[in-house]
Amino acid sequence: MMKIKFELNNKEYVFNEDPSKRLLDILRNNFSLTGIKEGCGEGECGACAVLINGELINSCLVPLANVHNKKIMTIEGLSETKRGKLIKDSFSKAGAVQCGFCTPGMMMATEALLNKTAHPTVDEIKIGLSGNLCRCTGYNMIIEAVLLASKEGEGLW
Ligand code: FES
Numbered sequence: 001m002m003k004i005k006f007e008l009n010n011k012e013y014v015f016n017e018d019p020s021k022r023l024l025d026i027l028r029n030n031f032s033l034t035g036i037k038e039g040c041g042e043g044e045c046g047a048c049a050v051l052i053n054g055e056l057i058n059s060c061l062v063p064l065a066n067v068h069n070k071k072i073m074t075i076e077g078l079s080e081t082k083r084g085k086l087i088k089d090s091f092s093k094a095g096a097v098q099c100g101f102c103t104p105g106m107m108m109a110t111e112a113l114l115n116k117t118a119h120p121t122v123d124e125i126k127i128g129l130s131g132n133l134c135r136c137t138g139y140n141m142i143i144e145a146v147l148l149a150s151k152e153g154e155g156l157w
């Protein structure tokens, strides 16, 4: 057991736990943050993506010890923000959500991308979302959603 301190969706926590546990399991099981999904469990699909200190990270690969003194944001936290709401609307308007399994991870990747590049090109979007797999949409509608968020969110990023 180890005392781990972190900020999760803008709240501070001190958490006594086995530091080798996966962040994905802690978030889903201890904090009921079930927007994060487990797809591959091997860092390949992006369904479990969160932001750690603003960087897009697959939480299935992160031991709890690695988030000590860091800031974590999940889809639940992002959805409370103006930018998160706008990304969600853009995904919905562009028809980028089908089964929805990849959507939380895609939205996290969109936030991370727009934070770095407020007006990305299609190629930059493809690179930004390259760690996130979608079995349903063929990606074009997701790219449209990111372009829409970038346009309608002028000034937010
Ligand atoms: S479940 Fe983490 S990358 Fe697939």
Ligand code: FES
Binding pocket: 096, 097, 098, 099, 100, 101, 102, 103, 133, 134, 135, 136, 137
């Ligand atoms: S919408 Fe089904 S996996 Fe992307």
